[in-house]
Amino acid sequence: MNTAPGSKKxxxxxxxxxxxxxxxxxxxxxxxxxxxxxxxxFGPTVPGCKPLGNCSGLQS
Amino acid sequence: MRAxxxxxxxxxxxxxxxxxxxxxxxxxxxDPGSAFHLRIADITVAVAAGEAxxxxxxxxxxEEFLVAPSSPDATVTAGWGDPGGASLGEPVFDxxxxxxxxxxxxxxxFLFSSPALGPLPYKEATFEADFSSGExxxxxxxxQAAHGLWPLEYPLDELLLQGLxxxxxxxxxxxxxxxDGSGRGLLFVGQSGAGKTTMARLWEGVPGIxxxxxxxxxxxxxxxxxxxxxxxxxxxxxxxxxxxxxLTGVFFLEHGAVNTLVPLRGATAATRLFACGFPPxxxxxxxxxxxxxxxxxxxxxxxxxxxxxxxxxxVEFVQSWAGSA
Numbered sequence: 001m002n003t004a005p006g007s008k009k010x011x012x013x014x015x016x017x018x019x020x021x022x023x024x025x026x027x028x029x030x031x032x033x034x035x036x037x038x039x040x041x042f043g044p045t046v047p048g049c050k051p052l053g054n055c056s057g058l059q060s
Numbered sequence: 061m062r063a064x065x066x067x068x069x070x071x072x073x074x075x076x077x078x079x080x081x082x083x084x085x086x087x088x089x090x091d092p093g094s095a096f097h098l099r100i101a102d103i104t105v106a107v108a109a110g111e112a113x114x115x116x117x118x119x120x121x122x123e124e125f126l127v128a129p130s131s132p133d134a135t136v137t138a139g140w141g142d143p144g145g146a147s148l149g150e151p152v153f154d155x156x157x158x159x160x161x162x163x164x165x166x167x168x169x170f171l172f173s174s175p176a177l178g179p180l181p182y183k184e185a186t187f188e189a190d191f192s193s194g195e196x197x198x199x200x201x202x203x204q205a206a207h208g209l210w211p212l213e214y215p216l217d218e219l220l221l222q223g224l225x226x227x228x229x230x231x232x233x234x235x236x237x238x239x240d241g242s243g244r245g246l247l248f249v250g251q252s253g254a255g256k257t258t259m260a261r262l263w264e265g266v267p268g269i270x271x272x273x274x275x276x277x278x279x280x281x282x283x284x285x286x287x288x289x290x291x292x293x294x295x296x297x298x299x300x301x302x303x304x305x306x307l308t309g310v311f312f313l314e315h316g317a318v319n320t321l322v323p324l325r326g327a328t329a330a331t332r333l334f335a336c337g338f339p340p341x342x343x344x345x346x347x348x349x350x351x352x353x354x355x356x357x358x359x360x361x362x363x364x365x366x367x368x369x370x371x372x373x374x375v376e377f378v379q380s381w382a383g384s385a
Contacts, residue, residue, distance in 0.1 A: 010202065027251050030234065032217035033222070033338060034157025036268045 100280035101289035103224055105115040106132035107212060110139035117208025121292040121300045134192050134224060138211035141197035143184035144171050153342035159215065161342055170219060177202045185216055188242025191223035218293060222338055226346030229282035231353050234336040236260045237277040237288045243384050244303035245288045247277060249336045250313035260297045262372050271299040279307065280359065286357055308382060309362050316367030319377040329363035330354045
């Protein structure tokens with residue numbers, strides 16, 4: 001509902017809070033499923049990858 | 061609700077206790093041309109070998125998610141060939157790791173390469189626009205075929221589910237999920253090193269507790285609430301259960317000297333959940349859905365930052381909160 005011009009507002013105004021920037025940490029290499037989630041190693045080689053059950057079909 | 065009192069590692073999960081249907085299947089790796097149906101978060105994927113000498117073989121955790129053949133949400137056929145041999149289409153996304161995504165008309169084409177396996181791509185996966193069907197092409201020279209293999213091997217399994225989830229179904233998050241004795245679902249969210257495995261091990265063995273996963277949980281809206289599901293994609297604790305529970309509380313993990321809970325709301329909670337999610341960064345509509353989904357979730361489910369000391373007092377601490385929530 002619109003308030004008529006000049007009418008008194010019944011509610012109290014909230015105090016002003018200055019906007020602030022909050023930094024949230026993102027690990028892109030994890031978020032894009034780009035590397036080995038078991039060892040935490042990323043990149044195309046992952047030489048130390050010793051997963052629990054997965055990847056057993058790959059030649060190494 | 062399908063949560064069952066499974067407290068064992070994946071190696072020992074008893075299907076009679078999970079309520080899963082008995083399966084008329086052969087032993088993994090023993091049946092050339094065999095086919096499997098998986099159900100993860102109530103999404104069914106049918107995988108079939110397209111050639112007689114291609115033997116499918118599942119890892120133990122994924123095997124727990126096998127179901128009897130039923131109408132699938134997605135079908136995947138695997139065969140030998142020359143991955144990346146034909147024109148791939150427009151490059152869309154480079155993971156910086158082992159896979160890249162191309163778009164060929166409306167189809168998604170994932171190409172997998174690793175210097176450890178030589179200069180040529182070892183696998184390609186092509187999916188229709190809605191991920192309802194696809195083909196996986198494997199380079200024979202890169203695989204020990206005699207031992208069997210799993211065409212959806214990580215990360216393709218999660219990429220496929222990511223595509224299916226982003227079409228209005230849900231969101232996968234980096235989290236440990238447990239259900240308490242009353243069937244309440246508690247989600248412990250965090251990136252690597254946050255304490256998911258520690259938390260899973262603290263809860264494991266507590267009477268009435270089920271650990272759905274120590275590393276990956278799928279969230280979906282079911283009815284008027286949200287449900288969390290276990291996945292096969294476990295972490296170091298090797299805990300994975302094909303079960304689910306209504307989501308009661310979300311806890312963002314932080315290490316601390318004492319156990320404390322700080323409520324989080326709105327954009328703060330949604331952003332932290334997004335940062336621990338696996339959204340399709342290359343899919344605008346999928347990202348829109350994911351953001352809306354997480355916004356709705358944090359508006360309806362209590363979210364907290366949980367600082368916890370690394371001992372079992374945190375279990376009682378969280379149970380106390382859950383009992384009063």
